[in-house]
Amino acid sequence: MVTENDNNELSLQARQRRQLMQALGSAALLGGLALSTRANAQAAQDTHGDVLDVAIIGGGLAGLTAGRDLLRAGNQSFVVLEARDRVGGRTYNHDLGNGVISEAGGQWIGPGQTAIADLARELEIDTFPTYYQGKSAYLMGDAKYEEDTTDGAKTNPVIVEKLNALARKVPSKAPWKAADAAALDKLSVGEWLKQQGVSNVDKFGFNMSVSLTFGSPPAGMGLLHYLSMINSSDCSLEKLEGFKGGAQETRFVGGSQILSIRMAQTLGNKVSLSSPVRKIVGWDRDIVELHTDKGIVRARTVILALNPALCEQITFDPPLPGGRAELQRRWPAHAPMRKTVHVYKRPFWRDKGLNGQIVQVEGPLILSYDNSPPDGSLGVLSAFVKPGQLPVDPKAAQETLSAIFAQAMGDEALHPIQYHDHDWGKIDPWSLTCISPMPPGFWTKLGEYLTPSVGRLIWSGTETADIWAGSMDGAVRSGHRAALEALQALTQSRRIA
Structure with a gap:
């Protein structure tokens, strides 16, 4: 803890x-x-x-x-x-009109994130709870499965507890100083999961959650870094990745x-x-x-x-010392992320007992979620998508995603009144990456710099x-x-x- x-x-x-x-x-x-x-x-x-x-x-x-x-x-x-x-920086509001916004970048806070909560209070910015009550929809081909995830998605409790226990020994401040840092940093999360003999269902769950949180599949994510992030979250993977009681529990009024x-x-x-x-x-x-x-x-x-990684765009005279320079050169910057926004006249999915969260096993959608304003005056469905699998053209992208949403929630999803698309990898040269998926071996070699x-x-x-x-x-x-x-x-x- x-x-x-x-x-x-x-x-x-x-x-x-x-x-x-x-x-x-x-x-x-x-x-x-x-x-x-x-x-x-x-x-x-x-x-x-x-x-x-x-x-x-x-x-x-x-x-x-x-x-x-x-x-x-x-x-x-x-x-x-x-x-x-x-x-x-990596926060940006889409203006949907009439004072309603949707966040294109970072947006959530949760328990233990006291620094930003204190800042919001000092700036007189209110917060409100994320809408996550009800069933999530899982799509595989033409098949659909619904599950109530109000209390969190069901993840293998044995594996989660093993990760939480390991995280207690990895200080988030300096993971490279953990007693067994060298051994842990040799492994990717994917390799560690393979050693645990997890099922295909659990592999899919971890692949989605790690990709969403860190911008990399488990195979590219260093186990030591993963554990240090869990350590930040009270040594609880559930808090790190969850909505209820987790780091995605709360939003800011005004974005x-x-x-x-x-x-x-x-x-x-x-x-x-x-x-x-x-x-x-x-x-x-x-x-x-x-x-x-x-x-x-x-x-x-x-x-x-x-x-x-952005420091690499600056010329330093004299050159920086070797360790710091190498850290910047090797810093992972391949997770820019792309988020989309469908706006509807109302959050119609709530009437069906759905929470707006849609997971697609194969396809361009990683996860959609209800991002509507506090009063529900508009229905806002935001999504994390795979840039390489979604058309670049906004109209084609909107239609592709609308069809996926309709499969999960009905034909009302085919008729958004607005669509917004923010690809952080293309919007400007100052957002190389939204998050940093640290690979195996990085922290123990370069963390001290x-x-x-x-x-x-x-x-x-x-x-x-x-x-x-x-x-x-x-x-x-x-x-x-x-x-x-x-x-x-x-x-x-x-x-x-």
Whole structure:
């Protein structure tokens, strides 16, 4: 089980506030360190020309959280550089009209994801429960099978408990430090399942769940990474992948992107959109230069709130140390995901006792689910699909999926009033992958290079979180940590000066 002592994370908000206050207190004692008040921050900026204290690369949840923490600490000498023309990173809302949205990217939170829940409360963003009550439909060819999954899909309890037990020994913060990390990291999830002699039905279930959660079939997913993610979720695979009581239990009113939009509104002109960073010069010196499409930004500290694979799109001068550079080169970026949205006049499937969840054993559909607004004023059916098996043309894709939905729920599914399609692998060059399916052998060889700062560079982003890495909650946690590290680095550098 993940405990406060194990992860040193579960009281994150209180602990970070205390550490921030300590850092600010130290700055005040040393006098004029430009950390505790706006006046001091402005004085430092004037003394050193156009040099900022912090440059943050990435305007998603991690980067904006870091900027918000800096501002709340009294530091105004920073900028958030976002490559896209919007904030939100891997969260994005489809506008369905009349205030109704559907999320194209990350969207759910659940028990234990306290960092993002606290952020939502502070931003006055409400939540509501995901609709999952009723029967799910399973399709194989022309055959259909329905099963009530309100309390969760039935998975082999013996296998699940074995995984949960193994996960208790794999710290999510640093899985490569587990006592038997070397042995576990040699295996893929698929190889481990084969050793357990699972049935074909269980193989299908794990193939679907692992592919949905991690963007890779079990054969490509490292067992050590899988166990570390289960460890994040209170050592419960059921919580990690479930709706009821699980990580998919709750949604945000206004969609998940609203968190980033609200934070960006607070930060105002400190957020610079359409500003991709192409080159970072002098990360090993006191002042770092960031070459962007809008000019050069100079800063004392740089927070890279990016997926490690995206860091490969930046030229570093001098080159990064070997371990960190290899981690970025080898970081898996082959799970961009594609989500679709069918909008209907009402969620008609609920009248039939169905929850909107459809699983197709063979075909382009991985999973559909009810993504309707809280009042059910529209019926919204979202789906994860296999890009290679679904037509690229939106009209053809919509018709293909509508026919699949009709097989499961009736002919009403043939007549959506809207259709939206978001392929994260094609929408822009800044979303190489939505999730990171870590292969066998990766963590034990390169994990130690994930979070330690390099020169003036601080690594952030959900992939670096101690718990819930890969989730929106992990992104927020990593932003808090990065802001604290930046403040502490500034304090230390000014002590020396």
